[in-house]
Amino acid sequence: MIKELPKEVLDLDEKILSYIRRGTDHQDSEGFNRLALRVFELQVKYIPIYRRYCEKRGITPEKISSWDQIPALPTDAFKVMELAMLPSSAVRTFMTSGTTKPEERGKVHYDEGGLRLMDATIYQAASSFLFPDKVKTTILVIAPSPEIVPTMVMAYGMNRLMEYFGSPQSRFLIGKEGFEMRVLVDELRRSEAEGFPITICGGSFGFVNVFDYCREKGSRFRLLPGSRTLDAGGFKGRSREVKREEFVSDCEDFLGVAKTHCVNLLGMTEISSQFYDNTLRNAFMGTNLPRGKINPPWTRTLVVNPDTLEPLPPGQTGLLRHFDLANRGHLLAIQSDDLGRITPEGFEIEGRTREGEARGCSLTIDEMTQIRKV
Amino acid sequence: MEIIEVDAYYLPPDLRTQVKAFRTEAYQDGDMTIHLKIPQISRSFVETLTDHLKKNRETYLASLPIGKIIDVLDEASRRWLERDYPLRQLVLKTIPAITHFSREVVEASIDVEMESSLKEDIWRALCSEIKNPLYLDDFQYSPELAGYSRAFGPKLILSIFSENIPSLPHLLFMRAILLKAACLGKVASGEPTFAPLYLKTIEAIDPEMAKSMAVLYWRGGEEEIEEAAFHQADAVIMFGGVEACDSIRNKVPRGVKLLLHSHKLGFGIIGRKRLCHQGLEELAASIAYDCSMFDQQACLAPHIYYLEAGGEVSPKEFCRPLAEAMERLNRKMPRGRISPDEASAIHQLRAKYEFRELNDEGVLLFASPHGTDWTIVYEKDPGTFSPSPLNRFIRIYGVEDISQILPSLKSIAPYLQNAAVAIGDERETELIRRLGELGLARITSPGKMPVPSMMWHHDGVSPLSSLLCWCDVEKKDWTVGTKK
Numbered sequence: 001m002i003k004e005l006p007k008e009v010l011d012l013d014e015k016i017l018s019y020i021r022r023g024t025d026h027q028d029s030e031g032f033n034r035l036a037l038r039v040f041e042l043q044v045k046y047i048p049i050y051r052r053y054c055e056k057r058g059i060t061p062e063k064i065s066s067w068d069q070i071p072a073l074p075t076d077a078f079k080v081m082e083l084a085m086l087p088s089s090a091v092r093t094f095m096t097s098g099t100t101k102p103e104e105r106g107k108v109h110y111d112e113g114g115l116r117l118m119d120a121t122i123y124q125a126a127s128s129f130l131f132p133d134k135v136k137t138t139i140l141v142i143a144p145s146p147e148i149v150p151t152m153v154m155a156y157g158m159n160r161l162m163e164y165f166g167s168p169q170s171r172f173l174i175g176k177e178g179f180e181m182r183v184l185v186d187e188l189r190r191s192e193a194e195g196f197p198i199t200i201c202g203g204s205f206g207f208v209n210v211f212d213y214c215r216e217k218g219s220r221f222r223l224l225p226g227s228r229t230l231d232a233g234g235f236k237g238r239s240r241e242v243k244r245e246e247f248v249s250d251c252e253d254f255l256g257v258a259k260t261h262c263v264n265l266l267g268m269t270e271i272s273s274q275f276y277d278n279t280l281r282n283a284f285m286g287t288n289l290p291r292g293k294i295n296p297p298w299t300r301t302l303v304v305n306p307d308t309l310e311p312l313p314p315g316q317t318g319l320l321r322h323f324d325l326a327n328r329g330h331l332l333a334i335q336s337d338d339l340g341r342i343t344p345e346g347f348e349i350e351g352r353t354r355e356g357e358a359r360g361c362s363l364t365i366d367e368m369t370q371i372r373k374v
Numbered sequence: 375m376e377i378i379e380v381d382a383y384y385l386p387p388d389l390r391t392q393v394k395a396f397r398t399e400a401y402q403d404g405d406m407t408i409h410l411k412i413p414q415i416s417r418s419f420v421e422t423l424t425d426h427l428k429k430n431r432e433t434y435l436a437s438l439p440i441g442k443i444i445d446v447l448d449e450a451s452r453r454w455l456e457r458d459y460p461l462r463q464l465v466l467k468t469i470p471a472i473t474h475f476s477r478e479v480v481e482a483s484i485d486v487e488m489e490s491s492l493k494e495d496i497w498r499a500l501c502s503e504i505k506n507p508l509y510l511d512d513f514q515y516s517p518e519l520a521g522y523s524r525a526f527g528p529k530l531i532l533s534i535f536s537e538n539i540p541s542l543p544h545l546l547f548m549r550a551i552l553l554k555a556a557c558l559g560k561v562a563s564g565e566p567t568f569a570p571l572y573l574k575t576i577e578a579i580d581p582e583m584a585k586s587m588a589v590l591y592w593r594g595g596e597e598e599i600e601e602a603a604f605h606q607a608d609a610v611i612m613f614g615g616v617e618a619c620d621s622i623r624n625k626v627p628r629g630v631k632l633l634l635h636s637h638k639l640g641f642g643i644i645g646r647k648r649l650c651h652q653g654l655e656e657l658a659a660s661i662a663y664d665c666s667m668f669d670q671q672a673c674l675a676p677h678i679y680y681l682e683a684g685g686e687v688s689p690k691e692f693c694r695p696l697a698e699a700m701e702r703l704n705r706k707m708p709r710g711r712i713s714p715d716e717a718s719a720i721h722q723l724r725a726k727y728e729f730r731e732l733n734d735e736g737v738l739l740f741a742s743p744h745g746t747d748w749t750i751v752y753e754k755d756p757g758t759f760s761p762s763p764l765n766r767f768i769r770i771y772g773v774e775d776i777s778q779i780l781p782s783l784k785s786i787a788p789y790l791q792n793a794a795v796a797i798g799d800e801r802e803t804e805l806i807r808r809l810g811e812l813g814l815a816r817i818t819s820p821g822k823m824p825v826p827s828m829m830w831h832h833d834g835v836s837p838l839s840s841l842l843c844w845c846d847v848e849k850k851d852w853t854v855g856t857k858k
Contacts, residue, residue, distance in 0.1 A: 049729060049732050076723065081730075308744065318714065335721070
C-alpha cells in the first residue's frame with residue numbers, strides 16, 4: 001500500500017512544478033531561494049537522519065537564509081542509507097551504476113510527486129537545449145528500455161524524451177541480446193532514403209562503439225539536417241576514452257550530424273534534473289557563446305575545495321555540488337565526486353575523480369576490486 | 375622567488391659529456407620553482423652506460439673488501455643524518471614540491487631510513503643472510519662443507535624505484551653495492567631527485583665506487599630503453615603497482631633474476647590485555663604513528679587495526695585517545711597535500727560512515743577538524759578486509775576474539791605483508807604462528823610498522839643472498855690465503 005503524500009508536500013510540489021514550467025529563460029533567483037529553503041525545511045522535518053546530519057553541522061532551517069548554506073550530501077551516502085523523504089510513498093527506485101556489487105550501489109527512491117517533478121524537468125530542459133526548434137524526430141536510444149532495466153535512470157529519462165518529443169518510430173536499441181547495431185544501421189539508412197531527421201541518444205561509450213564500427217566497416221551516414229545526438233556519462237572503461245573534440249568530429253564524419261547538434265548531458269542518479277550543453281541552443285538562437293553545461297533555473301551548481309569542501313571562486317577547479325528543486329523527494333543538495341569549474345555560461349566538467357590514479361605502494365581499493373574479480 | 379635546478383639523473387663523470395640533449399620539467403611550490411633536468415637518452419646510450427658500469431665495477435668495486443664498502447655506506451648514511459647536510463637540505467625542498475609530502479614527513483623518512491642503514495645494521499644484515507660476509511671477498515673455509523666457498527653477486531643490477539617512500543632508493547643502491555654489483559637505478563617520475571643526490575654523496579666519499587652506479591629517468595613502458603636495460607642486467611629489482619610488476623614479468627629475459635615488490639596490505643591486532651588504562655596514550659601514539667608515517671603510502675602501512683573487546687578499555691573507547699594522537703601527530707608532522715581524487719574519496723567514505731553512525735549502527739567516525747588530514751572509523755569487524763583510501767584513513771574493527779580475524783585475512787593472504795601484533799597474553803604465540811602460515815613477511819609491535827630493520831626478509835625473500843651465486847670448492851688439499 002503506497003501512502004498518499006501529505007498536503008504540505010503536495011502544495012510545495014505544485015509551487016516547484018509551476019516554477020519549472022516557467023522554462024529556462026528566466027532568472028528568478030528569489031523564487032529559487034524561497035523554494036529551496038522550503039524544500040530543505042521539509043526534508044529536515046521528514047528525514048530524521050538528515051536532520052541529525054545538519055544539526056551536527058549547526059544548521060537548521062531557522063538558521064539559514066540562503067540555498068548555498070544547505071548541507072550537501074555526498075553521493076556515496078545513498079549506498080548505505082535509504083534517504084527518501086517519504087519512503088512509504090516510494091513508487092520507483094533508481095540505482096547507481098559503476099559497481100557490480102548490488103550492496104554497493106546507491107539507491108534513490110521517488111514518490112509520485114518526485115517523479116512528476118523529474119518529468120517536468122526532462123520536458124523543460126529538453127525543450128530548451130535539445131529540441132528548441134520543436135522538430136519531431138525519430139529518437140533512437142542506445143540503451144535498454146525501462147522494462148529491461150527499471151532501476152536505470154537514463155532509461156527512464158530517454159523513455160520520457162521519446163514520449164514527449166519522438167516520432168512513433170522511436171525505439172530502444174539495446175535488447176536482452178545486447179546492442180542491435182544492425183537495427184541502428186538500417187534505421188539510419190532508412191532515414192537517409194526517406195528523408196526524416198534522427199535523434200540518437202545514449203551513453204557516450206555507446207557512441208564510441210558505433211564510431212568504431214563505422215570506421216571498421218567503412219560506413220558513413222549523411223543524416224538529414226536537424227538530426228542530432230545526445231550523449232551522457234563517461235567512458236568508465238566500457239570503451240576507449242575519447243576527447244570531446246574527437247567525439248564531435250566523429251559524429252560529423254560518421255553520422256553527418258553538425259557539431260553544434262552533438263549535445264552532451266550530465267545526468268546523475270542522485271539528481272532529478274539534467275545539465276545540458278548549450279551548443280544546440282546557441283546554434284538555434286544564433287549566439288556564439290562558448291560550450292558549457294547550463295544550470296536550468298530550478299538548479300544551482302557550486303564548486304568546492306576538494307579537501308575542505310569550502311566554496312571556491314568562479315574559474316577554479318574543484319568538486320561540483322548541485323542543488324536541485326526537483327530533488328524534493330530525496331535530498332536537494334548533493335556533493336558529487338566530479339571535478340569541474342564554474343564558467344561564465346554555466347559549468348564545465350573536468351573529469352571524474354574515480355577515474356584518476358591513486359598513489360602509494362599500499363594496495364588501493366581499485367586494485368583490491370581487481371583482485372577480488374580474479 | 376627561488377629557483378632550484380636539480381638533476382633527475384646521475385652518470386659516472388666520464389660519461390656526462392655524452393648526453394647532449396636535456397629537457398626540463400618545472401614544479402611550483404609556493405615561491406619556489408624546481409627545474410628538473412632530464413637527459414634525453416637512447417637505446418645505444420643505455421648500452422654504453424651499462425657496459426661502462428660493468429667495466430668500472432670490474433676494475434674497482436669487485437675487488438673492494440666488504441669492510442671498506444660498509445664503511446663508505448655507513449659514512450653516507452651519517453652524512454644524510456646531519457641536519458645541515460646541504461644535500462639533505464636540498465631534498466627537503468625538492469621532494470615536498472614534487473610529491474606533495476610535507477617537509478616533516480620527508481625529514482622523518484630520511485631519519486628512519488638512514489638510521490637503519492648504519493655500519494652495525496649492515497654487518498648484521500650480511501651476517502644474518504650469508505653467515506660470514508667475507509664470503510663476498512674471497513673463498514672462505516666452510517666447516518659444514520669441509521671445503522671452501524665464495525659468493526658472487528650479479529655484475530649489474532637494474533633497480534626500478536617507486537615514489538611512495540622518500541629516500542628509499544638508497545636501500546637498493548646499498549644492497550647492490552654490498553653484493554659488489556654495478557647498479558643502474560630508474561627513478562620514478564613521481565620522485566626523481568633523491569637517488570641522484572645519494573650517489574653524489576657516494577661520489578664525495580669514494581669516487582671510484584660511484585663510477586659503477588648511475589641513475590636514469592625514463593617513463594615506464596618506453597620499450598626500447600627498457601629492453602636494453604633488461605638485457606644488460608643480471609638482476610632486476612622492482613618496486614611498483616600490481617599491474618606494473620605483472621607487465622615486467624614477461625619482459626625480463628629468462629635467466630635474469632627478478633625480485634618484485636608490488637603493492638601490499640598491512641594491519642594491526644591488539645588483544646584485550648593490552649587495551650588497559652595504563653599506557654593507553656602510548657599505545658594510541660604508536661598506532662597513530664603507524665597510520666601516519668609516509669601518509670600511509672608505504673606497503674608497510676596498516677589499513678585496519680583490529681581491537682579485541684573485553685579489556686579495560688573497549689575498542690570503541692579507544693578511538694578517542696587515538697583521534698587525539700592522530701591530531702597531535704598531524705600538528706607535528708602534517709600530512710602532505712593530496713589530489714582532488716584522493717580527497718573526494720575520503721569525503722565520500724566518511725559520509726558512508728557518518729550516516730551509519732547517525733543511524734545508530736554502532737559505527738563511529740572521528741575526523742580531523744579541518745579538511746581530510748586524518749580519519750578514524752570504528753565498526754564491528756564485518757568479516758571482510760577493506761583497504762583504506764590511504765592518506766591517514768584508518769579503520770578500527772572491533773572483534774570479540776582475535777581468533778575471528780583469521781578467516782577474512784585468509785581470503786587476501788597473498789597481498790598481506792606486515793602486521794603489528796600486541797596481544798599481551800599467551801595467545802600471542804599461536805596468533806603469530808598462524809599469521810606466519812598465512813604468508814605474512816613481517817610481524818612487529820605497534821609503532822614499528824613503518825621501520826623494518828635492515829635484517830628484514832623483504833616480502834619474505836632474502837634481498838641479498840637470493841641474488842648471490844655460490845662457488846664451492848670441495849677439495850681437501852686446496853688452500854687459499856685466508857685459511858687459518
